Amino acid sequence: MSTTKRVLVLGGGFAGVEAAIFLRRNEMEVTLVxxxxxxxIYPTSIWIPTGEVTREDVSxxxxxxxxxxxxxxxxDPVSKIEATQKRVTLESGRVMEGYDYLVVAIGQSKIAIPGMGEHSLSICGAPEEATALYGKLDKLIVQGKxxxxxxxxxxxxxxSxxxxxxxxxVLFNVDTYLKRKGIRDNFELTFFAPMEKPGQKMGPKALDMMDKMFTMTHIKKKIGSKIVCFEADGIRFEDGTKLESDLTMFISAGKGHPIIEASDLPLSESGFVLTNEYNEVEGFEGVYAIGDSANLMGPEWRAKQGHVAEVMARNTAYNIFQHSQQIDSRESYIEHLNILCVMDTGNGAAFVYxxxxxxxxxPMPIVGHWMKKGWGWYCKMSKLGKIPRIPGM
Incomplete structure (x- = not known):
């Protein structure tokens, strides 16, 4: 009789895929749903709206x-999670059970605002939305304003x-794109957010630099007032103002996935799975939650990012293997918490840490853009096993 442990991983994003890859390295029997x-690859999908890449290029x-x-x-989409039994029901009706370990990585949902689904598109939503952004931007360019x-x-x-x-x-990329076409002066670009200091997680120096970038690019700002609703021709705010818009892109904040909220898993106030620093769901033997599905511990500036999800995934693969060998050794994600990104502008980038x-x-003029392009190529090739993985990446 085989003693190989069986692991069920739910989710095909950064967290789920990384968990499956590293669990297999430990010779676990892995099923990914x-x-x-x-x-x-969400980080490089930012170039879809300007036509620099297609959905296939970043998949x-x-x-x-x-x-x-x-x-x-x-x-097959997940329709029900019964964590106590490590039993999962799929949309087709298929029941997945009999696994030694369950790893939940199905992501998160979005906070809904009236009119958001009908009158805005997100670069962090369904991949189809990025392609739709390209279509709408292209129509405006044909109009010329x-x-x-x-x-x-x-x-x-x-x-988080x-x-x-x-x-x-995306905003800075669109600015660059319109300038290259020689029609930037015909367009009004506005950044909006309900908080007083959007982007403050990056730190005070970054906030100052962002203000300078908005000034240099002549991008307007509408911040500090709650969004009431989205309409076909703009966004209404609690202060009574309306921002007119022919094309609205909005990334709503995250909340718990409805499948997770309907499960027997312990949840945070926002509906994320409560875990310890080892991504174990305490009180549920052999159940883990990682990535956007998990409640993120740490300082106020912490953020759910792809590299943090992958750290959680690699640690969880290690922790599961050690547990299966009855070895008391676990890895925590807390010491790896940071904000890390190359914020692309289409003609350069800024390294944020x-x-x-x-x-x-x-600031990384010109070279920063190609560095992010290079990372996108590395991400694809390394995951496909065509080039070696860089430790920690």
Whole structure:
């Protein structure tokens, strides 16, 4: 009788895929369940709206990853999680049970604002939305003029669930794109957010630099007032004003996934799975939560990012293996908490880093853009096993 431990991983994003890869390295029998048949590289999807890349360029078929790394793959959305029994029901009605370990990595949901679904698109939502942004921007360019508003929202119950970086990136990329076409003066670009200091997680120096970038690019700001609703021609705010817009991109803050909220898992106030620093769901033997599904511990400036999700995934693979060998050794993600990104502008970038010791934002004209392009290539090739992985990446 085989003594190989069986692990069920839910989710085909950064956390789920990384967990499956590293669990297989420890010779676990792994089944990965995903609601779509490709792994989507969100950090490089920022170039889809300007036509620099396509959805296919920033995607990896999951079946290719499954073959390369040797895990089983099921494309079927999760409809129910019964963590106590480690039993999962899929949308097709198929029941997954009998596993030694369960890893929950199905992501998060978004805080809904009236009209958001009908009148705005997100670069951090369904991949189809990025392609739709490209289509709408292209129509405005054909018209030769327009008003474009891009921003992000907050979650007052969980500061880690705010994703603002991509909003800045797409906005600056659109600015660069319009300048290259020689029609920037015909467009009004506005950044909006409900908080007084959007982007403050990056640190005070970064905030000052962001203000300078907005001034240099002639991008307007509408901040500090709660968003009431989205309309076909703009956004209304609690202060009674309306921001007119022909194209609205908005990244809503995260909240718990509805499947997780309906499960028997312990949840935070915002609906994320409560775990300890080892990503174990305490009181549920052999159950782990990682990535956007998990409640993120740490300082107020902490943020749910792809590299943090992958640290959680690698640690969880290690912790599961050690547990299976009855070895008392575990890895925590707390010491790896930081904000790290190359914030692309289409013609350069800014290196942003923050940890408990401080923060920095370093401009990288021209070369920064190609560094991020290079990372995108590295991400695809390394996950497909075509080039070696850099330790910690």
């Amino acid at each position: 995903s609601d779509r048949d490709y792994f989507y 990896i078929p999951l079946d290719k990853l499954a073959v390369v790394h040797g895990f089983q793959l099921i494309i 327009g008003k474009i508003a891009m921003g992000f929202g907050g979650n007052p119950k969980d500061s 669930a705010v994703r603002g970086g991509p909003a800045f990136e 923050r940890c408990e010791k401080g923060s920095k934002m370093i």
